């Protein structure tokens with residue numbers, strides 16, 4: 001970073017510090033100290049990737065194919081790390097000095113919950129008495145063609161994020177010779193418990209959380225018969241929920257999702273396994289609590305031999321403002337529309353978790369959005385194979401932050417236009 005962005009690291013306007021050895025915190029001084037600062041967030045770590053899973057290019061090669069850069073992290077979250085810094089480097093080179101000061105925080109362990117990076121940066125800022133106007137992190141994006149009937153792309157700005165639970169299920173039994181097996185093994189008991197969880201998804205809750213506002217915002221962009229349905233969610237929520245749950249990416253809006261992500265058991269082919277363990281990762285719909293989810297897991301597993309432990313978890317996050325007076329939301333929206341004039345901007349509930357949740361004591365307004373385009377098939381690239389970003393889209397991301405930083409320099413939002421009736 002120091003080699004690529006020399007102006008940032010030598011600017012007298014910028015203080016840079018390392019937190020918890022590997023996370024970066026930048027303070028960009030504004031000329032008007034009375035303006036409340038904001039925070040741009042991203043992270044430098046990535047989830048693992050293995051070429052043998054079927055990548056078209058080695059996952060750490062950043063190889064360009066047909067206008068796309070392939071590599072783990074190109075979506076999550078290097079485009080944002082580099083986009084923010086590239087935009088700031090350009091601005092400084094042009095002689096720009098912001099009026100409103102801002103922080104840039106780059107965590108190093110977001111994919112393992114941010115307990116070292118984001119947690120320590122948030123605590124440093126808290127000790128310094130910092131209050132933030134808003135926080136902008138990764139999370140949601142521009143979605144194009146993911147919901148049938150929706151005309152044109154939609155930029156969803158995450159005004160909240162789902163809660164989560166990581167639950168360990170385990171079954172222990174006395175090991176023995178595989179030639180004299182008991183009628184049930186630890187592996188069989190655990191597999192049956194896991195299957196019951198997969199066969200009995202958490203209840204459909206579409207319409208009971210902030211996702212309702214998303215679809216109300218988007219209603220006018222649906223083709224005519226669907227528009228009527230979307231405009232009457234009080235009546236049609238069950239029907240829409242039923243349609244959305246058919247695809248994994250839209251099912252995430254509908255309910256608490258249940259993903260069995262790890263399963264380990266056995267040490268040798270002729271020994272009855274003494275221990276079988278599985279990890280289940282759930283993302284909690286805003287209309288449910290962590291405790292309610294734990295109770296449902298208990299009753300669905302319904303077998304005292306399966307030990308159920310909550311390893312980590314949190315309730316869904318508070319909902320940030322998205323009205324006409326919301327500085328952060330309106331500035332992000334304005335900036336999106338400057339870059340992509342044809343998209344519809346709407347608030348949404350981010351289906352994954354982000355470092356931004358660790359900053360909730362420093363601000364009441366947290367937004368999750370990077371202007372990355374997701375077309376059909378692209379959501380599977382997130383933590384999956386062939387993660388990639390188009391060079392054009394990367395330029396748009398840089399342009400987005402370049403513009404956003406300048407747009408934040410206004411003192412306050414212009415007054416909303418009064419209607420004739422109000423006059």
Ligand SMILES: CCCCCCCC/C=C\CCCCCCCC(=O)NCC(=O)O
Nearest residue numbers: 111139143146147154249351352353354379
């Ligand atoms: C017009 C509406 C279409 C909506 C389709 C939404 C599909 C959502 C697809 C992708 C977004 C996924 C966001 C996840 C961001 C989380 C970042 C992350 O990996 N955090 C770690 C973690 O959650 O474990």
Ligand SMILES: [Zn+2]
Nearest residue numbers: 076077110138
């Ligand atoms: Zn991420």
Ligand SMILES: [Zn+2]
Nearest residue numbers: 047076111383
């Ligand atoms: Zn991630």
